[in-house]
Amino acid sequence: MKIRVGVNGFGTIGKRAAWAVSKQDDMEVVGVTKTRPSFEARNAIKEGFPLFAACAEDVTEFDKAGIKTSGTLDDLISKCDIVIDTTPGGVGADYKPKYEKAGVKAIFQGGEDHSIAGISFNAIANYHESWGASFVRVVSCNTTGLCRTLYPLDKAIGIQRVIASLVRRGADPGDKKGSMLNSIEPALKLPTHHGPDVQTIMPWLKIQTMAVVTPTTLMHVHCIAVDLKREAKEDEVLGVLSKSPRVRLISGKDGVRSTGQIMELARDMGNLRGDMMDICVWKDGIKVTGNQMFYYQAIHQESDVVPENVDCIRAMCKLEQDPLKSIAKTDKAIGLAK
Amino acid sequence: MKIRVGVNGFGTIGKRAAWAVSKQDDMEVVGVTKTRPSFEARNAIKEGFPLFAACAEDVTEFDKAGIKTSGTLDDLISKCDIVIDTTPGGVGADYKPKYEKAGVKAIFQGGEDHSIAGISFNAIANYHESWGASFVRVVSCNTTGLCRTLYPLDKAIGIQRVIASLVRRGADPGDKKGSMLNSIEPALKLPTHHGPDVQTIMPWLKIQTMAVVTPTTLMHVHCIAVDLKREAKEDEVLGVLSKSPRVRLISGKDGVRSTGQIMELARDMGNLRGDMMDICVWKDGIKVTGNQMFYYQAIHQESDVVPENVDCIRAMCKLEQDPLKSIAKTDKAIGLAK
C-alpha cells in the first residue's frame, strides 16, 4: 500500500512536491490545499490533485470562482499518513498542533526554525536521523545547496573551515513582492543564519556565512572558500563533485556562464517548469591551491528541495533504509538521475 | 511522404521550431545547424536532431568539443524540401542565394525585411498568400501578436484605426547582451516599424505604433487603442477574442497580473520550456466605450511565432488548403489546442 501524502499549501514548493510525490510508486498525493481561487488552484485540479480549502471560510470563495473543493484541511489530514507542510515561512508552526492532534506525521520546510521538529533533513548528509520520526524539517534551498557539495567534500577530503558569501535572488519569478529595485542589500545581522542552519545537518562543520540580496528572480549564487584538511588538486575535487548526487557540473565554456543561462539549459533539457533541481557547480570556476579551495555554485530556490521532501518521506515512513537507494529511486522517477 | 525540413540556426526560435515540426505527422526535421559547440548544440543531439556545422570551418571546433556533426549546412540543404532560416536578424538575407541555388524553399523570420521574400505570413490573417510560394517571411513576435487579435476584431466588428504602444522586454532570458540596466528607452524613429510590418499582412489596416524597451526578459506588453467601425460592448469583443486561435484570455482576478505571473502560469501548465505560444489578453483589462476599445496583450517573444512556422510550411508546400485546419492540426500536435 502506498503512503498517503497531503500537501498543505500548493505554492512554489507545494506544487512541485505534489508532482514529485505523484511520480513515485511507493507514495501518492491524496490532496492539496489552497487559500485562494488563483490560477494555481485551478491548475491543481487540472493536474488531478484533489483540492481542499485551507479553512472552512475559504470554501465560499472557491465556490464563487467555480472551483470545486473536496473539503477542508481537516478533511485532508484525516486521509493522510503524512503531510508536507509548504505553507509560508513561520506559518508551519501554527499548523503543527493540528497535525499532532490528528496523529499524522509532518514535514516542514526551511522557512521554519530547526526547533519546530528538532530534526533537520538532507538526503545525502543525514538521512538516518529522520528514521521513523514524526516531525522533520527539510532545510532551505540555500542550506540544501551547501550540504550537497560540502558533505561529499568533507567526507572525501575533510574540511577545516568554510567561508561562504551567498548572493541571493530577490524574489521568485511570479512573486508579487521582491527586494529593492536596482539595489544590493546585505544581510546585516552576522553571521547570517545559513551557517548555523548547515550545522543542524553537519554539527561538526566550521562554517561562517555572509549574504546579500540582489534584484533578480532566477537562482542564488554561492561564493565558497574552503580550507581543506589536506592539500588536493582540482581533478580530485572535480571527481568528488561529479559523483555526488544532485550536483551538476556546468561550464562557462559551453555558454553557461550565468544564472540566466543555467535556467535556459534547464528549459532546453525539457525539465518541468524549466526547473533545475541539481546544485550547479561551475567546473571552470573551481580553484584549488594547496589546501585552499574556491568554488561557485548556483541554487534553484524553487526546486532543489523537492526531491529531498520525497526522500524525507521514505526515511520518516521507513520505506527504504539506504539513502543512496532512496535518492536513486526518487531521481529516476522524476527524470533527475545522472 | 513527409516534407523534409531543415532548421538553419538552432537558437531561440530554431530549437522551438525544430521541436514543433518534429511533433507533426506530415513533416520531419532532417537536421539543424549551429555555429559553435555550446550547450544548445549538445542538446540538439540529445533531442535526436542531426547536427550540421554552419560552415566547414566550424567542424573542427565541434570535433574538439567532442560533438559529432553530420556535415555542413550545404549537406543539410541537399536533404531538405524546405529550410526554416532562424539565423540572427539580417543574416537570413546572406543565406537566400544558397537556398535559391539549391532549389529549396525557405522561410525567413521577422528579423528580415519583408522584401527578402515579398510575402509575409500570419496563419489566421493571410495564409493563402503563401500558397505554393518559394520564399516567405513569418513576421516578428510583436507583429504576430498584433495580427492575432486585430485580424479577428477587424473581421468581426471592423477597425477604423489603431494606436498601439509596445512595451518591449530588453533581452531573452539567456541573452548575453540586453537593454540598458534600470532604464526605459523609447524607439525614437517614429512611427516604429511595427505598424508598417502589420500592414505587410493587413495592408488595409490603419495602424500607428510607438515603442519603448525596458530591462526585463519575459514578454512584451502592448497597450492598444482601437477605434472600431461601430459601437460594441465588452461582451461582444470578449466573444470574438475567446474564439480566436492562439489567443488566450487571462485574468488579474486569478492572480495573473504581470508578465512574470503569465510565465508562471505557462510553467504550471507544463508547457515545454515554460513557453506561452498564445497571445495573452487580459479579460479584466479590456474597456469598450462606444466605438472605442482599449486592451492590453502580452507576447512571449521566444515562442509565439513557432506554430506560425509550421503552418507556413503547410501553405508553401500545399499540404493543407484550409488555414483553420492547419492551425488546429499544428496546435493539437504541440498541445496548444484550446
Next chain:
Amino acid sequence: MKIRVGVNGFGTIGKRAAWAVSKQDDMEVVGVTKTRPSFEARNAIKEGFPLFAACAEDVTEFDKAGIKTSGTLDDLISKCDIVIDTTPGGVGADYKPKYEKAGVKAIFQGGEDHSIAGISFNAIANYHESWGASFVRVVSCNTTGLCRTLYPLDKAIGIQRVIASLVRRGADPGDKKGSMLNSIEPALKLPTHHGPDVQTIMPWLKIQTMAVVTPTTLMHVHCIAVDLKREAKEDEVLGVLSKSPRVRLISGKDGVRSTGQIMELARDMGNLRGDMMDICVWKDGIKVTGNQMFYYQAIHQESDVVPENVDCIRAMCKLEQDPLKSIAKTDKAIGLAK
C-alpha cells in the same frame, strides 16, 4: 513679511519642496515633520530646517536616536501660514481636519483625490483657479507632465483627442518596496486615473490613458498620440514646446536616449540630488503627419512637482498675479530657468 511654510512629511517630495521654498525670497520654511529618526531626519536638521515629530509619541524615538525635535506637528502648524502636505498618498485626507481647525491653508499632493480640495493645480495651465484658495491639490508627477506639454500644444494649435500610454517606473531609487522584479504589469482598470486627473486641470480635453509599470527606478516615460485640430509641421510643434516653461527638449543624437542618460545629464548639470524638474521631450522622437502628432516624454517622478508647489503657494497666498512671473521667479531661484 515672508509667507511661513510648514512641510508635513520630509520624504521624497517634502525634502525637495522644503529646499525649493527656502530658496525663494517671499516665503520661508518654519519647519518640517518626520515620523522616524532616519537619515532623512538627520539631514533635515543639517539643512537647517527645524524638525517636528509627526506625533507626540514619536518624540521618544527621536530622543533615543539623539535627534533634537522642536515640537510636534501641532506646534509646527501653529507657526505656519500654509502647510505643504507631503504625507504618503491617502494620508493627507486624515490631516485635513487638523489644518482646517487651525485655520491654516494647505497644499495636498497628487496621491490624494481631487475632492480633498475641489481645486487641482498646474502652474502653466490653471494658476488662477487657486487664487486665494484655502485648500488646493498639486496634481501628480504624471499629470503634471501631461499638462506641461498638452496645455501649450492645445493653446497654440488645438487638440482634438489624446491617447497616452504611461510606462511607469516601479519605485523611487531609495524605496524599500517596488514593483515585481523582471516583470511588466499593466494597470488593468481602464481607463487609468491619469486621463480624468488631467481633466481636473483641463476639463475640456479629450484624453484617454493606459499604463504599465516596469522594474526601474528613474523616470516615467509617456508615449503620446495627439490628434490636433489642424495640420501642423514638426517645426511648429518644436517651436511651441521649446518656449513652454519647464519643458526641456533633449536629443538622442546627443547621447540622451534613455531615462538613465537623462538622469546622467541632470547629474552633469549639477542639479541638486541629480533631479530633472523639467519634463523632457525627445526632439528626434517627435513625428507629425497631417494633424496627427506622436511624441515621447520622460517625467522625473521625484521632482517635477516641486516648483509647482512653490507657485501654488503664490497663487493661494495672493503673492503674484501673473503665472508666468511666478514661474520665472520660482525657476530662477532654484536654477531651473531656461
Next chain:
Amino acid sequence: MKIRVGVNGFGTIGKRAAWAVSKQDDMEVVGVTKTRPSFEARNAIKEGFPLFAACAEDVTEFDKAGIKTSGTLDDLISKCDIVIDTTPGGVGADYKPKYEKAGVKAIFQGGEDHSIAGISFNAIANYHESWGASFVRVVSCNTTGLCRTLYPLDKAIGIQRVIASLVRRGADPGDKKGSMLNSIEPALKLPTHHGPDVQTIMPWLKIQTMAVVTPTTLMHVHCIAVDLKREAKEDEVLGVLSKSPRVRLISGKDGVRSTGQIMELARDMGNLRGDMMDICVWKDGIKVTGNQMFYYQAIHQESDVVPENVDCIRAMCKLEQDPLKSIAKTDKAIGLAK
C-alpha cells in the same frame, strides 16, 4: 604657480576628476578631451573646461554639432605638466608613448595593468611610492575600496588573511551596455584579479577574492572576512574605521540598508552628481568573534577614485610630503572632509 592638469577622456571618471582638480588651489585644469559631440562634451564647455578633440579627425564632428574645440589632444598635452588619463580600460596603454614623447607625467586608471606604470597608488596606503614619479596608476574603484579599510585595519590590529567576495554592479547608470538582465554571473577565472591588484599596493597582504556581477547600476558591495593577527572587539574595529580617511560608517538602523539608500543619502547630502566618494561600511554589519572579523562595504564605482587622483598629482609633482595633509586638503576642497 599651479600645476597644469589635462584630462584625457571626459567620461565617468574624467569629468569628476576635472571637477575635483578645479577645486584645489595648487593645480588647475587646462583642458579636457572628448571623442564625440555628446551632452558630456557640451557640459565640459558649460563648466568652463577648454575642450580638445581626441583626434584631429574628430574636429569636424564637433564643428557640425556646433561645439567649439580648442584644438586636439596634442595641443592639450603641450600645455600640461601632467595628464590624468581616463580613457577606457586598456586604451591608456596606447596613449603612454605620446605622453612620454611630450615629456609630461601621466596618471592611469585601474582599467590598465599595473605594468603600465610599475607603480600603483592609494593615498592612505602607499602615497610615498609615487613621489616624483613620471607614470603612476591609480587603482580601480574596488581595489581602492579594499585598501581604504584593510590598510588601517592591518596597521592598527594586523591582518593574517582576507577572503573577500565582490558583488559587482553590472553597469554605470548612464551606460549603454551592461551585464545580463535578471542574472547573476560569477567571474569564473579564480582567484579574480582584485586580490593581486590590492597586492600592488600592499604586497605583504594575504588576500583572495571571488566576484559576481549583478544587474544593478549603483554600487559594488564587498563581503569581507578577515583573520586578524590577534583577538579584537567590535568597538576597537569601529574606532579604527571611524578614524580612517574616506571611510564612512553607515547604519541600517538609520534606514540606510541598501546601495539604493546609500545613494539617496548621498543625494540628500547635496553631493555633486549624488556621488559618494567615501567607502561606506555598515556599522551594524560588522561582526568580530575572537580574531575573526566580518564586514560589508559599498563602493561607489563612479567616484571613489576621484580624490585619489588629486593626491596622486601631489605626490608625483612633489607638492606635499605628508599623505594625511594632502588627503585633508583634497577632501576639504571638495566637501568630503569628515
